[in-house]
Amino acid sequence: MPLSKTLRSARRQTSGSSAQPRRRVCRTCNNLDPRGHTSSVYQTESKQGAISALTLVVDALALERTKTPQERGCRYCTVLVQALDEFYEGWRGCRARITVEIREKGSIRVGIEGEKWAGELIEIYARAASRAPWPTLGTAHPIPSNSGSDDTFDFARRCIQDCLTNSKHGACQPSPTSVPVGPKRLVDVGRVTSPIRLIDTQGKWFQYATLSHCWGTGPILTATKANWKKLTSNIPFDALPPLFQDAIIITRQLGLRYIWIDSLCIIQDSTRDWETESSKMGSIYEFSYITISATGAADGSARCLADRRKPIRIDYENTSHKEFALRARKTLDQHPDLNEGKPAKPTGALMRRAWALQEHVLSTRVLHYTATELLFECKTSHRCECSPARRIYPTTPALIPKAIAQQSKHSYGVWEAWQRIVEQYSQRDLTVANDKLPAISGIAHKIKDATGSSYLAGLWKENLASDLLWSSSALVTQVYASDTYRAPTFSWSSLDTAVTYYAPDEDERAVFTPTVKLRSSSIALSGLNALGTVTDGSVMLRGACLPAILSSQLKDNSWEYTLLIKGTSAIRVSHDCMLGANEDTTTSTQEPTVRRANLGFELKPFRAPVLCLSVARYDGWLSGLVLGKSNRVKDAYERLGTFSAGVEAFRKAEEKNLLLV
Incomplete structure (x- = not known):
């Protein structure tokens, strides 16, 4: 959870800082305040004045022994303990370090070192509709509770449309000299009067989506020499694995009629067909309208469109005995690292599969369906549901074009x-x-x-x-x-x-x-x-x-x-x-x-x-x-x-x- 470059390079607080000494500051959590600590850093270039940030490393055993506010313990440490109890089962008793990243007017991010919870974070924030319980705590952008919600589909459409029409996305447009190499076959996702079926493109160009997914070890629907002609007539929706069903729904929601799915569009028991079509795979992904990346799905039985874990409520009472309701949610450490200039690292089973890397690298636009939110990447920018504004961040699809x-x-x-x-x-x-x-x-x-x-x-x-x-x-x-x-x-x-x-x-x-x-x-x-x-x-x-x-x-x-x-x-x-x-x-x-x-x-x-x-x-x-x-x-x-x-x-x-x- 690194700090931004402006924060890392900023000066530490001096005696002339506007922050005044406060009483009863917890030595463990600094009252979840990014100001006034010896490790606090300040972004002095902000128009709103100095913006502070603080990263603390807390011993898990020390935090576990935190007294409740009623026992005259730290009410801020209690907030951390409640969140940890909810999202990190088994953290009590572990000999691990807890990282707490606090940014003024932002959310608080909490993570535990070690392989068990690698890449997982807790985000603690104030409710947008109410006053923050303490001045430095900020709110967080809401994330729909289901990845198949109207709001999530609207977000996906906005990202794609912006990429297609924004003049700054020149890298995302095909080169005038490039000759698109289309796939031999596509899946027609059907309409009211026509079935889902496999089509032969016969050298013609169609606008299509691509699916990037884990095959896994379970049964999966594939095209073979024996069944591919049958698949060109009709593929019953119920015969498709749950993941393919979701891919069909996403394709339709994005206004497309065709999708390329490797297991269906390549005849798997034909060596010649596999070698021919797999050799074109780079172009197939590069020239697709959008790549649907089933990042969190381990196999075809999992779904892209699923419920997400809802945020939890954390009760907090200030020194005046006024009660506040905070929110905490699980998130993943998968966003771009601006300090190192590194692109997003979407988290999920697909990211461990070798074939999926070139599908990610060569795609022009990608929708990553992860466990916590939808991420969008193209050759120019990165956006996500927790931070939906367009940002010119380094991206994986931009890696090779930028180098060239x-x-x-x-x-x-x-x-x-x-x-x-x-x-x-x-x-x-x-x-x-x-x-x-x-x-x-x-x-x-x-x-x-x-x-x-x-x-x-x-x-x-x-x-x-x-x-x-x-x-x-x-x-x-x-x-x-x-x-x-x-x-x-x-x-x-x-x-x-x-x-x-x-x-x-x-x-x-x-x-x-x-x-x-x-x-x-x-x-x-x-x-x-x-x-x-x-x-x-x-x-x-x-x-x-x-x-x-x-x-x-x-x-x-x-x-x-x-x-x-x-x-x-x-x-x-x-x-x-x-x-x-x-x-x-x-x-x-x-x-x-x-x-x-x-x-x-x-x-x-x-x-x-x-x-x-x-x-x-x-x-x-x-x-x-x-x-x-x-x-x-x-x-x-x-x-x-x-x-x-x-x-x-x-x-x-x-x-x-x-x-x-």
Whole structure:
């Protein structure tokens, strides 16, 4: 719950501040007043005078012991306790910190640290129709109690209409030179005299919505070779899963006649149809009128249009024994972060699915149906039911267009955007492991169209040195190699692990120098998607190489890997996954080699030879790859991890051509 930039940079209160010392100020909650605390900050640029804000971190056990006002305890702490009891079951007795964010004339936001309640907040506010119980407490915009209410649909229509007609939304309009690639099939949502049915567009253009949703593990209606012709005649409304029923209702309410739903508009048991239509998915979402994102639904049995939890009443009595009724409601920490310049992070099951990321990134306009409110995003602005005014915030659909627009000014912008997307994507789940590259191919097509660069199974030829230096997230400790081939080892897509890239500052970026050259590359594709599934891949690189010994040891229940290079101190390796020494040698004189370990491989300490390849240099230090000899391809190497070291470590390195597979 960060403060705005103007508040963060504002001065602290001084003795000359207009706020006067008050008596009996609670040391725990500061009487829920943002003023007068040593941590208070003030926005002095406001036309209304100094606006204060305060963020407190409160110990849960200390707050739990709060006395009631009748026991001469703090009446403000009691407000917090009542709200916590209502929304955070089990908070009493937990050893967690509670964050309380107070902003003058605004609502109070309360959250508890820890995984159990991650992303959940309580919003405490005054009733709009009555006087606030204390001067600094503000009101909150009402949110309808059902996501299918007239008010919610009116909000959605206003957002869409503003995006379509506002001159500032030029980024949301299709380029005059772009040629829309429409879907082969659409669902006709029907009218009074016509049924719901599947239609073949026959190359014609129709205005349509798209649905972004979780399939889940339960039964779902799909188009197959056996039933698709029947679906072109009639799809009974009752035969649709509840989620699809809601999507049909939303489509009708928005004045549209057609919607694209992947499970119905792609023949699922036809490999050719799936490859053809899934390869167009990026364009299908980009050119849709609106994407209906079932963000909070875990599968087709859930609904978009549902009741929301109503706000609760909290009774408060001031020192004059006058009674007030406050309100508190559950909200989600899913709004844009203006301090960091980050877009909204809608919360729900869909945000954990890999396929859904490109649907979010590539859509022009999105309605996110979350558990607490409806969010709207386009390539220009963000709006939500709790803050319905139009705001020019950073958005996810604007990420790639913005990077492309700035490409002439900052050539690295597109590559950084790709790497940030890969970082998010690699944290998400896939039901089918081989969808790793197809599920991000729509975004890859946009990058390829903008840059003209060759695509190497998740990496880009024009940014190869930087792209090669991905590393497994430090949070991932037990990752194993797949038993079946999915991608070359130099690609992040070869593993099921969250990955990160080093983000250099401006000074480091200025001195970043690739130290490898691409001699040749080869990518063997499977299917019709040119940026999809691969069956093989390799790159021939020339760069400075140095032999080393890789040592492994078990420390605090985690395996650590260290490079031992003659004449230098030990270098810690960021390993891609669990590693093991392959001791299946044909003669006793052969040395063991290191390889990625599959699940079931017996992990044990080893010392074995590897090769270190310098990939890029940042002034006085360099980063590179740790390589082991491939058991699959003769005279080739496979990636094991990454390392960083001072340039002096490579003073005796030798230039070589290496084949990576």
